[in-house]
Amino acid sequence: xxxxxxxxxxxxxxxxxxxxxxxxxxxxxxxxxxxxxxxxxxxxxxxxxxxxxxxxxxxxxxxxxxxxxxxxxxxxxxxxxxxxxxxxxxxxxxxxxxxxxxxxxxxxxxxxxxxxxxxxxxxxxxxxxxxxxxxxxxxxxxxxxxxxxxxxxxxxxxxxxxxxxxxxxxxxxxxxxxxxxxxxxxxxxxxxxxxxxxxxxxxxxxxxxxxxxxxxxxxxxxxxxxx
Numbered sequence: 001x002x003x004x005x006x007x008x009x010x011x012x013x014x015x016x017x018x019x020x021x022x023x024x025x026x027x028x029x030x031x032x033x034x035x036x037x038x039x040x041x042x043x044x045x046x047x048x049x050x051x052x053x054x055x056x057x058x059x060x061x062x063x064x065x066x067x068x069x070x071x072x073x074x075x076x077x078x079x080x081x082x083x084x085x086x087x088x089x090x091x092x093x094x095x096x097x098x099x100x101x102x103x104x105x106x107x108x109x110x111x112x113x114x115x116x117x118x119x120x121x122x123x124x125x126x127x128x129x130x131x132x133x134x135x136x137x138x139x140x141x142x143x144x145x146x147x148x149x150x151x152x153x154x155x156x157x158x159x160x161x162x163x164x165x166x167x168x169x170x171x172x173x174x175x176x177x178x179x180x181x182x183x184x185x186x187x188x189x190x191x192x193x194x195x196x197x198x199x200x201x202x203x204x205x206x207x208x209x210x211x212x213x214x215x216x217x218x219x220x221x222x223x224x225x226x227x
Contacts, residue, residue, distance in 0.1 A: 085110075178211050
């Protein structure tokens with residue numbers, strides 16, 4: 001892992017689930033597992049010492065609740081983002097977690113693809129934030145769309161799959177130059193017709209910018225770059 005990896009801690013009282021989530025995190029490009037803990041006291045000590053970027057936090061812990069941990073992290077000004085993971089569907093817990101700044105909320109049982117979507121979105125948020133040289137209202141608006149929990153824009157568009165969309169956005173996030181549809185299709189491992197459909201969607205959503213490259217003859221080539 002490089003120094004820019006997103007350092008992540010798992011807080012989960014079920015040892016088997018914690019191990020599974022930890023293994024999954026460590027398999028993701030751009031992420032580094034820096035610890036697995038099983039209760040409030042261990043978690044607070046670990047976060048205070050290691051200062052991770054991200055916490056996968058179970059709400060129900062054996063000593064105190066994950067919400068209490070999140071509240072303590074915020075009151076201590078520890079710079080750590082949170083994904084809440086729980087079997088609870090209680091509206092009060094969800095509302096409190098989001099009020100305290102949780103970036104997402106996953107309800108058990110959930111597919112690992114849901115976790116991956118959240119991880120991809122968060123990695124894109126971090127990359128965009130760190131690569132920005134200046135802030136403006138449009139940039140902040142796009143940044144908050146990346147950070148907002150439960151993104152629903154992709155599934156609402158016919159023919160757009162959220163996992164494929166996240167894969168394409170991640171490929172674009174790793175590039176600084178404009179790319180053609182052919183080049184993006186090769187990087188993402190997706191067919192050219194599919195890529196063109198997704199790029200049209202991303203341009204419409206103001207997530208990518210298009211550039212027309214004119215040659216000596218023929219039609220101009222459309223090139224794309226993440227905004």
